[in-house]
Amino acid sequence: MVKVTTVPTQPYNDQKPGTSGLRKRVKVFQQRNYTENFIQSIMHVIEGGSEGATLVVGGDGRYYLDEVMQIIIQFSVAAGIKKLIIPQHGLVSTPAGSHLIRKYKATGGILLTASHNPGGPDKDFGIKYNVRNGGPAPENVTNRIFDISKSLQQLTYAADMPRVDYGTIGTQTLGDTLEIQVIDSIDDYVDLMKEIFDFGAIRSFLDKNKDTFKVLFDGMHGVTGIYGERLFVKEFGLAKASCLMRSTPLADFGGEHPDPNLTYAHELVERVEKDQIDFGAASDGDGDRNMVLGKHAFVTPSDSVAVIAHYALDAIPYFRKNGGVHGLARSMPTSRALDLVAQKQQLEHFEVPTGWKFFGNLMDAGRCSICGEESFGTGSDHVREKDGVWAILAWLSIVVHVNKTKPGAGVYDILQDHYKMYGRNFFSRYDYEEVDGQKANELMQHLRELNINGQTFNGFTVSEIDDFEYKDPIDGSVSSHQGMRVMFKDGSRFVVRLSGTGSQGATIRLYVEKYSNDPSEYATETQKALEPLIRVALDISRLEHFTGRDKPTVIT
Ligand code: VG1
Numbered sequence: 001m002v003k004v005t006t007v008p009t010q011p012y013n014d015q016k017p018g019t020s021g022l023r024k025r026v027k028v029f030q031q032r033n034y035t036e037n038f039i040q041s042i043m044h045v046i047e048g049g050s051e052g053a054t055l056v057v058g059g060d061g062r063y064y065l066d067e068v069m070q071i072i073i074q075f076s077v078a079a080g081i082k083k084l085i086i087p088q089h090g091l092v093s094t095p096a097g098s099h100l101i102r103k104y105k106a107t108g109g110i111l112l113t114a115s116h117n118p119g120g121p122d123k124d125f126g127i128k129y130n131v132r133n134g135g136p137a138p139e140n141v142t143n144r145i146f147d148i149s150k151s152l153q154q155l156t157y158a159a160d161m162p163r164v165d166y167g168t169i170g171t172q173t174l175g176d177t178l179e180i181q182v183i184d185s186i187d188d189y190v191d192l193m194k195e196i197f198d199f200g201a202i203r204s205f206l207d208k209n210k211d212t213f214k215v216l217f218d219g220m221h222g223v224t225g226i227y228g229e230r231l232f233v234k235e236f237g238l239a240k241a242s243c244l245m246r247s248t249p250l251a252d253f254g255g256e257h258p259d260p261n262l263t264y265a266h267e268l269v270e271r272v273e274k275d276q277i278d279f280g281a282a283s284d285g286d287g288d289r290n291m292v293l294g295k296h297a298f299v300t301p302s303d304s305v306a307v308i309a310h311y312a313l314d315a316i317p318y319f320r321k322n323g324g325v326h327g328l329a330r331s332m333p334t335s336r337a338l339d340l341v342a343q344k345q346q347l348e349h350f351e352v353p354t355g356w357k358f359f360g361n362l363m364d365a366g367r368c369s370i371c372g373e374e375s376f377g378t379g380s381d382h383v384r385e386k387d388g389v390w391a392i393l394a395w396l397s398i399v400v401h402v403n404k405t406k407p408g409a410g411v412y413d414i415l416q417d418h419y420k421m422y423g424r425n426f427f428s429r430y431d432y433e434e435v436d437g438q439k440a441n442e443l444m445q446h447l448r449e450l451n452i453n454g455q456t457f458n459g460f461t462v463s464e465i466d467d468f469e470y471k472d473p474i475d476g477s478v479s480s481h482q483g484m485r486v487m488f489k490d491g492s493r494f495v496v497r498l499s500g501t502g503s504q505g506a507t508i509r510l511y512v513e514k515y516s517n518d519p520s521e522y523a524t525e526t527q528k529a530l531e532p533l534i535r536v537a538l539d540i541s542r543l544e545h546f547t548g549r550d551k552p553t554v555i556t
């Protein structure tokens with residue numbers, strides 16, 4: 001017998017979802033009723049009301065997952081939810097979760113992840129609400145969640161319910177109406193990938209070149225290990241011992257940052273060079289980010305989305321099946337390499353604020369097929385989240401495609417060919433983590449007040465400064481203050497914005513971009529190519545003065 005009770009609660013005032021859900025230290029979520037309040041607030045914003053709704057619930061397997069799964073079940077019973085679809089053991093990547101919401105026509109989903117942030121009792125947890133289209137809730141919904149949370153007075157839930165097991169596939173009923181369906185979490189996603197890519201071609205390429213083309217996938221002890229194993233070992237026939245590393249999901253990600261970049265995936269980076277790996281790839285804790293490497297080659301995410309867009313129609317069957325590529329989009333700080341592909345292919349393209357939620361409307365309207373962010377996020381309209389495994393399979397498909405006419409071509413050659421066609425957009429991001437919040441705001445204020453149009457710094461003449469504002473072309477909603485952009489006459493630019501995903505202090509992100517169509521520069525190392533511009537950016541922003549930092553925490 002399930003007993004529902006209503007108890008008083010005290011609201012918290014800091015439950016504002018950031019760029020992608022509410023992310024805080026586990027200790028914060030463990031405060032009295034903290035998690036309960038937030039889940040209750042979500043129950044109040046479910047489209048069409050919680051009664052009769054279907055939700056997909058799962059996460060990246062990080063510490064505290066089970067406690068929150070149980071809380072969600074307790075509130076679902078009380079809120080009259082009709083059905084919860086739970087991937088076995090509650091494990092699901094963010095893009096696979098997005099797919100489940102779409103495939104099973106659920107009302108929405110609750111994804112339990114703090115993405116690439118570390119996990120464990122002293123690290124981070126996160127709760128994200130996704131809506132019917134499978135994408136992160138748009139700002140009008142997250143704002144409502146926040147408003148409700150600030151004045152919440154009571155909680156209605158099945159407080160004393162015994163723990164519900166979701167380790168076994170099957171269906172159970174709780175209370176009068178709640179059906180809990182535990183499903184295989186990998187099948188649906190792998191089926192989707194099979195519809196998108198030519199698995200036969202990938203498998204036969206890897207088989208034919210098994211002595212010369214080496215693949216290594218780094219799951220970073222996040223959730224994608226389970227998909228990686230199914231794909232690379234079972235579907236593509238590679239040997240587990242040689243093609244996978246860190247593929248077991250762990251609650252603390254092995255104590256590391258599950259963030260696929262040159263800093264945190266250094267073990268993969270080293271192995272790619274040492275073991276002469278032709279194709280190295282990694283994904284983050286919740287599987288929406290990706291990094292692709294080759295021998296002597298690192299694909300910057302900004303280039304990645306441009307290269308994928310360039311080859312999409314020829315190398316990825318999905319786009320042919322869907323009548324072509326219908327528009328491209330990137331987040332504002334992402335380099336403009338993608339714009340050049342859009343111009344060449346005469347495709348509509350969009351520049352949106354940072355955060356995947358801004359792509360959803362464009363995709364739903366059929367105006368964006370492929371999009372990306374500089375933060376190792378790449379994806380398409382097959383789901384409404386960025387998709388790390390998808391991006392990795394897209395690159396593998398491009399390698400297979402290019403090898404038809406250029407046997408032996410690898411990631412390095414594909415990049416150099418791209419630069420020859422379009423020129424190269426050098427791009428780098430400097431992150432300053434855990435900076436004092438007030439100092440970070442002072443820095444932004446300083447940038448807003450700058451009056452330096454026409455002035456020249458170290459050879460770079462300022463042409464325009466603005467605070468990026470986006471008007472959604474579909475629903476007309478406006479998002480302001482999305483980052484300060486300083487543009488120069490030669491087309492270079494830098495951008496400064498504050499992170500919306502950090503859980504401690506403020507993180508300042510500085511993005512720097514410079515275009516070159518001088519072939520003698522295409523092989524130049526990024527930091528070297530950007531050095532003069534970075535100095536100008538630090539000079540104009542007075543970053544060192546405001547933060548007291550003489551170097552960033554992470555460079556990507
Ligand atoms: C960061 C990235 C942004 C990304 C977001 C969520 O946000 O810059 O591009 O969409 O993380 O990615 P911010 O506000 O910290 O810059 V994930 O993989 O953490 O869900």
Ligand code: CO
Binds near residue numbers: 114115
């Ligand atoms: Co992520």
